[in-house]
Amino acid sequence: MVEKSEVILGENEHLRINMGPQHPSTHGVLRFELDLRGEIVDQVIPHCGYIHRGIEKMSEANTYQQIIHLTDRMDYLSAHQNNEAMSLLVEKALGIEVPERVKVIRTILSELSRLQSHELWWAAFGMDLGALTTFFYGLRDRERILDIFEESFGSRLLHSYICPGGLMNDVHPNFKSRIKEFIPYFRKKLPEYDQLLTGNIIFMERSKNIGLLTREEAIAFGITGPSGRGSGFSCDVRKHEPYSAYDRVDFKEILYTEGDTYARYRVRIDEMWESLRILEQLVDQIPDGDYTVKMKPIIKLPEGEYYQRVETARGELGVYVVSTGDKYPERIHFRTPNFSNLFVIDKLARGHKIADLVAISGSLDLVIPDIDR
Amino acid sequence: MMDNTQLQQTIGRLIPRAVFNQNTQFVEVVIPADGLHQTAQLLKENPETKFDFLFNLTGVDSKNELRMVYHLRSTLLKHTLVVKVVTTDRQNPEFASVSDIWPAANPFEREAYDLLGIRFTNHPDLRRLFLEEDFQGFPLRKDFVDPINIVEK
Amino acid sequence: MKFSIYDFSSFTQSIHELLTGVMSPTWVFITELAIVGLIFLLFYAVLGLFLVYLERRVCAFIQNRLGPNRVGPQGIFQTIADLIKLLFKELFVVKNADKFLFNLAPFVVIIASLMAIGALPYAKGLQALDFNIGLFYIIAVTSLGVVGILLAGWSSNSKYSLLGAMRSGAQIISYELSVGLSLLAIIIFAGSMQLSVIVESQANGWWIFKGHIPAFIAFVIFLIAATAETNRGPFDLAEAESELTAGFHTEYTGIRFAFFFLAEYMNMFLAAALATTVFLGGWMPLHFGNFETFNRIMDFVPPIVWFFGKTFVVIYIIMLFKWTFPRLRIDQLLTLEWKYLLPINLVNIVLIAFLVLMGWHF
Numbered sequence: 001m002v003e004k005s006e007v008i009l010g011e012n013e014h015l016r017i018n019m020g021p022q023h024p025s026t027h028g029v030l031r032f033e034l035d036l037r038g039e040i041v042d043q044v045i046p047h048c049g050y051i052h053r054g055i056e057k058m059s060e061a062n063t064y065q066q067i068i069h070l071t072d073r074m075d076y077l078s079a080h081q082n083n084e085a086m087s088l089l090v091e092k093a094l095g096i097e098v099p100e101r102v103k104v105i106r107t108i109l110s111e112l113s114r115l116q117s118h119e120l121w122w123a124a125f126g127m128d129l130g131a132l133t134t135f136f137y138g139l140r141d142r143e144r145i146l147d148i149f150e151e152s153f154g155s156r157l158l159h160s161y162i163c164p165g166g167l168m169n170d171v172h173p174n175f176k177s178r179i180k181e182f183i184p185y186f187r188k189k190l191p192e193y194d195q196l197l198t199g200n201i202i203f204m205e206r207s208k209n210i211g212l213l214t215r216e217e218a219i220a221f222g223i224t225g226p227s228g229r230g231s232g233f234s235c236d237v238r239k240h241e242p243y244s245a246y247d248r249v250d251f252k253e254i255l256y257t258e259g260d261t262y263a264r265y266r267v268r269i270d271e272m273w274e275s276l277r278i279l280e281q282l283v284d285q286i287p288d289g290d291y292t293v294k295m296k297p298i299i300k301l302p303e304g305e306y307y308q309r310v311e312t313a314r315g316e317l318g319v320y321v322v323s324t325g326d327k328y329p330e331r332i333h334f335r336t337p338n339f340s341n342l343f344v345i346d347k348l349a350r351g352h353k354i355a356d357l358v359a360i361s362g363s364l365d366l367v368i369p370d371i372d373r
Numbered sequence: 374m375m376d377n378t379q380l381q382q383t384i385g386r387l388i389p390r391a392v393f394n395q396n397t398q399f400v401e402v403v404i405p406a407d408g409l410h411q412t413a414q415l416l417k418e419n420p421e422t423k424f425d426f427l428f429n430l431t432g433v434d435s436k437n438e439l440r441m442v443y444h445l446r447s448t449l450l451k452h453t454l455v456v457k458v459v460t461t462d463r464q465n466p467e468f469a470s471v472s473d474i475w476p477a478a479n480p481f482e483r484e485a486y487d488l489l490g491i492r493f494t495n496h497p498d499l500r501r502l503f504l505e506e507d508f509q510g511f512p513l514r515k516d517f518v519d520p521i522n523i524v525e526k
Numbered sequence: 527m528k529f530s531i532y533d534f535s536s537f538t539q540s541i542h543e544l545l546t547g548v549m550s551p552t553w554v555f556i557t558e559l560a561i562v563g564l565i566f567l568l569f570y571a572v573l574g575l576f577l578v579y580l581e582r583r584v585c586a587f588i589q590n591r592l593g594p595n596r597v598g599p600q601g602i603f604q605t606i607a608d609l610i611k612l613l614f615k616e617l618f619v620v621k622n623a624d625k626f627l628f629n630l631a632p633f634v635v636i637i638a639s640l641m642a643i644g645a646l647p648y649a650k651g652l653q654a655l656d657f658n659i660g661l662f663y664i665i666a667v668t669s670l671g672v673v674g675i676l677l678a679g680w681s682s683n684s685k686y687s688l689l690g691a692m693r694s695g696a697q698i699i700s701y702e703l704s705v706g707l708s709l710l711a712i713i714i715f716a717g718s719m720q721l722s723v724i725v726e727s728q729a730n731g732w733w734i735f736k737g738h739i740p741a742f743i744a745f746v747i748f749l750i751a752a753t754a755e756t757n758r759g760p761f762d763l764a765e766a767e768s769e770l771t772a773g774f775h776t777e778y779t780g781i782r783f784a785f786f787f788l789a790e791y792m793n794m795f796l797a798a799a800l801a802t803t804v805f806l807g808g809w810m811p812l813h814f815g816n817f818e819t820f821n822r823i824m825d826f827v828p829p830i831v832w833f834f835g836k837t838f839v840v841i842y843i844i845m846l847f848k849w850t851f852p853r854l855r856i857d858q859l860l861t862l863e864w865k866y867l868l869p870i871n872l873v874n875i876v877l878i879a880f881l882v883l884m885g886w887h888f
Contacts, residue, residue, distance in 0.1 A: 017685045025768040039689075039856055049503035054522075056488075057512050061525060128768045130760065130853025136589035202760060202852045219426050219448055222477030233448070240451075305455075307398060307429070307444065318429050320442070331513075335429040335444075343480045354689075355855045358769050372503060 014042060021050045025128050025358045028368030032345070032357070039353045044346040052372040059332045064090050064164060064299045067332070071319075072158040074336055075370035077117040078312035080109040083162035085319045088243055089308035090164035093301040093323070101289040102166040107245040108179065108282050109162065110310075111275045115186070116145040117313035118268045118275075121365045125265065126197055128362035129206055134197055141189050148178045164299060166292030179283050183276055190272060198269065207262040211348035211360035214259055221347070222340035225315025226271060227364050230264035232257040237311035249281045261356075261363040268365070300327045314338055314365055338370040380452050383421050388412055394457075399444075401455040409458050410469035410495075416445060416454070417474055423447045424454060427475035432485035436515050439466045439491060443478075470496035488513040535651030562654050566644055570792065577791040579605045580838075581845060588849045612787075615780035620683050623777065627681035632778070632785035634674030639792040641667045646799050647721050649809045649829040660721035661713065661804070665706055668755070668796060671789065672698040675757075675764060675774050678786070682777040690773025693856055694764035697754060700863040701761075704751035707871040711744035711878045712737070712804045725808035732807035738886075740878045745805045747867055747874075749843070752797035754863075757790060759847035760854050768853075798840035802833060806840070809833040 015038075020031035029050035035043040055074060059067045064086070071082040084106055091098060123138025146156040152172040153161045161168050197203050213223065218231040228235045236253040238246045254270040256263035301323040309318040315337025322331040341364045348364075349357040380400050381393060390408065394401035404412050416424045429444035443456040460466045470493035472479040482493045483502040490511035493499060501508065510517050517523070545554045579602065582594040595601040619625060642664045644654040657663070672695060679691020713719055715737055716727045727733075733741050754761040765773035775786045802808060809829030813821045854862070 015685060015689075017689075023771060036689075039693075049501075049505075052503040054512060057523065061523075126852065130762070130766070130768060131851060132585075133589050133849050136591055140590055196850070197852070200852060202854055202858075205858055206852060206855060216425075217476075220476045222426065222428060222475075224428075235448075305397065305401075305442075307455075309428075316428065318444070320429055320431050320444070322433055322435070330435060331431070331433045333429070333431040335431075339480060339484075340477055353855055353857065354769050355763075355766070355853070 013037075019357075020047075025362065026368070027124060027361075027366055030342075030366065030368045030371070032361075034354070034357070036354065039355075041349050041352055041354060041357050044349050044357065046342055046345060048342065048368070048371050050372065051369050053369075055373045056332055056334065060328060060330070063327050064301070064329070067329070068163050069158075069160045071334075072160050073369060074334060074373055075312055075314060075317070075338065075367050076157055077120060077367055078113055078314065078317070079157065079159050080106075080113040080162060081310050081312040081317060083160060084110060084244070085308055085310040085312075085317050087162050087164045088310065089306050089319050089321060090299060090301065092308060093304070093306050093321075094164075094299070096165060096293060096295075098166050098293060099289045099291070100287045102291060103245045104282055104286050105167060105171060105291070106162055107249070108279060108286070110244070111278045111282075112145050112148065112179070114313045115272060115275045115279075116142045118272050119145075121268060121313075122193055122197075125359075125362040125365075128358045129203060131197060131200075131203070134193075137189075137192060137196060141186055144182050144185065148175065148182065151175070151178065163292075165295040166290070168292075170291040176283060176286060179279060183279055183283070186272075187276060190269075190276075193269065198265075204262065206355070206359055207265060207363070208258075208260055210261040210352060210356050211363065212258075212260050213344065213348060215257070217344075217347070218259070221344040223315070223344055224340065225312070225337050225365075226254075226267040227264050227341055228315065229254055230256050230267045230363075231259035235316060237309050237316050241309065243310060245282065249278050251278050261359050264363040298327050300325060301329070309335075312337060314367065314370070315341060334373055336370045336373060338364075338366050338368075339373075342366055342371050380454065384454065387415060387419060387422065397455070399453045399455045401457065403457045403459060406458045406460055406468055410471060410474075412456070413443075413471045413474050416456070422452075422454070423449050425449070425475075427471070427477045427481075430478055430481035430485070432489040432491050432513070434489055434514050437461065439463065439489065441468055441485065441491065443471070465492070466490065467492045467494060469494050470499075472496055487511075490514065534649055538651060562644075566640070566654065570640055570643065570788075573795060574788040574791055575605050575609065577795060577841070578608065578787075580841070581791070584842060584845045585849050588846070609784075612784040613781055617782060618777075618779045620777045623683045624681035627677045628777075629782070631674045631678035631681060632782045632789075634677060635671050635789040636674075636785045636792075638667055638669075638671035638674065639789045639796060641670075642796050643792065643799075645721065646796075647725050647803060647808055648833050652830065653722060656720065656722050658718070658720045661709055661719045661724070664721075664796070664800060665702075665709065668793065669698060669702050671793065674789075678778070679774040682774070684777050686770045686772075687774050687776050690764045690766065690770045690776070693766075694757060694774060696856070697757070697761065697763060697859060700860055701751045701754040704747055704863060704867045704871055705755055707868070707875060708744040708748040708751060709800075709804055711741065711871075711875055714875070714878050714882050715741065721803055721808075724804060725810060728807040728810050731813070732805065732810065734805045737878070738881065740874050740881065741805065743870065743874050744878075745801065747871055748801055748805065749840070751863075751867060752801065753844050753847055754859070756793040756797055756844075758794055759844060760851035761859060762848070762853060763856055763859060766853060794841060794844055795837065798837045798844060799833075801840050802836040806836045807832075 014035040017034050017036060018031055019034055020026040021029040031047040033045040033047060034041055055070045059070060068083055068086055071086050072079040074082055119138045119142040123135040126134025149159060150156050152175050153159045213231045215232040218228045218233040224235045232255055234253060234255060239253045251274045254267045256266055303323055303325040306321045307318060309316050317337055318335030320333040321329050324330045345361055348360045377400050384391060384402055388404060390405055392403045416422050424445035424447050426446045426448050427443060428446055431442045433440050433442060438459050438461050440457050440459040445454045458468055470482055472482055482496055485491045486499055487501045487503055488511055545557055586594040594604060597604040597607060619628060645660050645664050647653040675694045676691045679687040712733050715733055716724045718724060734745050753759045757764045775783055778786060809832050811824040811827055811832050813824060
């Protein structure tokens, strides 16, 4: 006698698919292992390491000036802020006060970086949702900023321009006038972003109430940057621990309390307006003076442990250095914003559709080399 | 908001076994490894400390000892604390996992396991994070040798 | 129609007479069949190329891009370069794929769209198939295309393809209803399913103008549903580049992929041509009430120009959808159909039936 058993097809059965490492909407070599029930996502397991270069290990065999060049390669869209974090740490450890000119220029560069990063994010986020035109609108404006970068530093993406003690070289004479041209240009273009995407009924339906993250969860998971501020977690390092020239500019920390994909979107759009305001305040106030202070060719940090954080376009970047007084760090650890932001995706995407997973991962603004380091 | 000396006094009162490091950027405290989980719970839940935000977790190898460094901040009271636990056991280093207290610790602990070989008890998903499952050794250890891929000083 | 020179039936009649003079009726039939087949294949290929070119230019125009006018004058060689590339690419079959179905799928898709273009009235007398259920035939034949998509998704042995195909299945089954019902609105007005009759019934005014607001509602619903049926625009869930990489045709390469690609464009053309024929007066020129001079000038424009002019305006609108809207999610897509379009459509049809019954339309 064969025992009868009832099996309902599809019940408790999952379709397991690999999203990535080659997938258009993971924005790089990241792999999500998805458990699907039809269209519904039951579990997301992120796998990273596809672009792990061992920057922390490499840094242990490099001097501090050399490490600057490695920091570029983490979050390539926030290269200036990464450089700045490392430089500020070295300056803090050595007790160096950089000239005013350097501070103002660093702040301007940070904000330009943030703008171009958010523009690219907006472009890619629209594309994640299927609005392909956003990509070209975003890149069109980003190009202007990259041109400013190129003129002054000769590179468009990985600048290695901010270094311990100041800047690598002085900015191009056109630097100021180019930014002054850019600000009114972008003030005119930014409303286009809203016209194309923000008010669109399909976009609102796709992003509202998707991927809800409460403030407590954001803190517990360590979600910083615009993603955290979309949940009402006030975590802007520029406000809480001002560095460079942020203590003398007037800007708002954008906070939204909804915690959904739409809130994270709004935070970034509003941050672009705030960045423009900061640029406007600073661009006329670049003081004359040296672009760097004289540093010894070999920097040896005094023995001890140092932590420096800055606000990149994606959140709080922390550099933690353990020094034994040598010219090499004993241990260096980068607390990169994306590293923490990535691992909340399982919590956010569970129970939503695949299309929502794409929207959520887009709204977290992941940059994969920043996760893997 | 407490300044650093007040915070140090509070911590000293709460954790009697704590040892403080002097002349540091943040208040630094070394606690014995066996009381880690309990202490973490206390630091998070005590209304005087309320360290709800673990913003950095680093494993450090300093040749003779391995240690974990927990950077904690209170988003409510705005103070920062660095907690360290140390072990000299290089063969089988093991600490309690704090990922149930601060979910943010989960990936950081996996990273430390991956690169330094430190095991965390009660961690929900202790797998290698960056490297492949069959990778031999732990690259961030000072005694790790790889003549091909690692740049020597 | 005032100018008999634009009447193609005399032209085709003379060819028919010429052929009957030299061969037996069976051979005449076969020769005519061959000629018509050849013309449509050629038309299909040229139109496909032109639509790809048009899409490039329209999307570049919307996206502020200069790229598509770089290869050749106004970029006309880009499409040809694409074609050559697609022809020369390796035909790759995934391991463990169902080879027979995998090869069959592109043909099913392309035949479905090819069968339908024969029934469209391009101008007076220029219509290969004109029978009394023409509209029904087109709806029936175009919905066969989804079988090809399902076959492609199932046989590819890829999970992404399968998901895309299933989405496409759900989508087309739903939107088929709206397409059919919105066309039914005009069938009630015209009283016939024969496409030439529907066009002739618009000699004194297009249905979108004659049919009051209900006809306009039907037109809008048809435009939405037809866009969804062609897997385009905000409804391209079956391909959903950012979610399913390329959906049902993920595993297809070379000319097999080109077939899917071409079929998509031809389906878009079909949708636009159907909208033109049924709602916008087909090849009928634009007339305004009593403006005799204006109406006579309009009559000078050949009907075939009118037909393609109107069709490409509709195609342009469909392209605008694609390049401005984000993609819908699968549940929103089905909600839109079952909770909004279908009830509106049903009410609309009752309204139209009432209008026709009372004889209130023009």
